[in-house]
Amino acid sequence: GPEVVPQGPEDVMFGLIAAYRRDQDPNKVDLGIGAYRDNNAKPWVLPVVKQADELLRKDPNLNHEYLPIAGLPEFTSASQQLICGANSPAIKDKRVLSVQTISGTGAVHLGALFLSKFYSPANKEAKVVYASAPTWANHNQIFTNVGLEMKSYPYFNKKTCALDLDAMLASLNSAPSGSIILLHACAHNPTGVDPTQEQWKKIAQVIKDKQHFPFFDCAYQGFASGSLAKDGWAINYFIEQGFELLIAQSFAKNFGLYGERAGCFHFVTGPASSAQDTIARVGSQLAILQRSEISNPPAYGARIASLVLNDKALFAQWEEDLRTMSGRIIEMRKALRGKLEQLGTPGEWNHITEQIGMFSFTGLSEEQVGKLRDQWHVYMTKNGRISMAGLNTKNVEYFAKAVDSVVRE
Numbered sequence: 181g182p183e184v185v186p187q188g189p190e191d192v193m194f195g196l197i198a199a200y201r202r203d204q205d206p207n208k209v210d211l212g213i214g215a216y217r218d219n220n221a222k223p224w225v226l227p228v229v230k231q232a233d234e235l236l237r238k239d240p241n242l243n244h245e246y247l248p249i250a251g252l253p254e255f256t257s258a259s260q261q262l263i264c265g266a267n268s269p270a271i272k273d274k275r276v277l278s279v280q281t282i283s284g285t286g287a288v289h290l291g292a293l294f295l296s297k298f299y300s301p302a303n304k305e306a307k308v309v310y311a312s313a314p315t316w317a318n319h320n321q322i323f324t325n326v327g328l329e330m331k332s333y334p335y336f337n338k339k340t341c342a343l344d345l346d347a348m349l350a351s352l353n354s355a356p357s358g359s360i361i362l363l364h365a366c367a368h369n370p371t372g373v374d375p376t377q378e379q380w381k382k383i384a385q386v387i388k389d390k391q392h393f394p395f396f397d398c399a400y401q402g403f404a405s406g407s408l409a410k411d412g413w414a415i416n417y418f419i420e421q422g423f424e425l426l427i428a429q430s431f432a433k434n435f436g437l438y439g440e441r442a443g444c445f446h447f448v449t450g451p452a453s454s455a456q457d458t459i460a461r462v463g464s465q466l467a468i469l470q471r472s473e474i475s476n477p478p479a480y481g482a483r484i485a486s487l488v489l490n491d492k493a494l495f496a497q498w499e500e501d502l503r504t505m506s507g508r509i510i511e512m513r514k515a516l517r518g519k520l521e522q523l524g525t526p527g528e529w530n531h532i533t534e535q536i537g538m539f540s541f542t543g544l545s546e547e548q549v550g551k552l553r554d555q556w557h558v559y560m561t562k563n564g565r566i567s568m569a570g571l572n573t574k575n576v577e578y579f580a581k582a583v584d585s586v587v588r589e
């Protein structure tokens with residue numbers, strides 16, 4: 181009977197949004213989910229998305245037919261170029277296979293499902309996914325839901341609030357050869373701490389030496405360095421090194437297309453003579469998985485993104501919109517750090533401006549986060565992460581005072 185189904189816990193992120201919405205306090209602050217807000221704490225439709233939307237609506241040939249199983253071809257090919265680099269040797273050699281997905285989550289899932297069915301390392305113990313500690317909470321259940329085991333490698337050093345490279349390399353080095361290594365391409369979620377290019381080279385070397393299998397999750401391209409191309413650097417470097425790898429690409433944040441679920445999954449194979457054969461076989465299996473899971477992907481978000489990605493003027497407007505978002509986030513980092521330092525809040529706050537992307541990993545404890553919520557109506561994840569985009573010129577002082585108060589308690 182139905183009693184065999186146990187009660188599951190509420191999703192942490194969406195539970196947080198619901199609690200925030202229920203809260204009637206006029207000073208409430210939402211620093212939970214990673215979704216951009218303008219200076220009035222309101223969702224922001226990118227001007228370029230409005231333009232593309234108008235163009236789309238004017239198109240007399242627009243209909244609601246199914247997309248192909250692998251998605252809108254002009255969308256997937258432009259997505260490849262964005263993430264692999266326009267001059268990527270892998271694209272030139274047709275070594276990239278792309279499938280449009282239900283945003284980044286769908287891409288991670290498709291990759292996970294593919295690995296669960298077809299990944300067979302010589303050492304069976306290597307069929308394990310290693311993710312950074314910490315990582316995006318959803319990673320864990322996406323991989324375990326398809327039966328893959330998850331382990332973690334050290335990443336964030338709580339003392340320095342920076343990358344613990346030595347521990348990370350040692351852990352990757354001691355993982356069984358052929359393990360799956362999940363990497364955040366840029367703007368690491370939740371810590372806001374990315375490896376430098378020199379550090380990426382060392383990471384790539386260990387992964388190569390150990391014949392591990394890299395899987396990049398890229399949900400924040402355009403939010404880390406301020407340049408779309410630079411934010412793809414790590415992936416471009418790994419491709420240049422000849423790796424076979426997977427990429428999950430989301431357009432939720434950088435296009436503000438959250439609810440439209442626009443994303444892409446890419447399989448890149450190395451420059452072997454059998455590359456074309458590999459691409460054909462992998463493509464045939466991905467098509468079967470996609471068909472049985474979602475039949476074919478949703479059209480609207482992909483059409484919007486495709487118009488922008490394939491048009492020079494719209495692309496330039498998009499880059500400007502990205503600078504508007506990342507610029508406001510950087511201003512808020514400065515403002516928050518400034519206010520905390522002004523208040524003399526105990527602790528060091530330099531990491532707030534040193535971290536990048538949409539999040540700041542504040543170092544606040546779970547207990548302090550609880551107090552912020554109960555006493556100050558501030559909503560953030562228990563791990564101390566704040567979505568910087570939830571701060572604005574009107575609430576940053578209130579938040580700084582709230583932090584000051586709970587830190588001193």
Ligand code: LMR
Pocket residue numbers: 193212213214215316318369
């Ligand atoms: C986040 O980490 O806040 C975002 O990726 C949204 C989500 O789905 O959790």
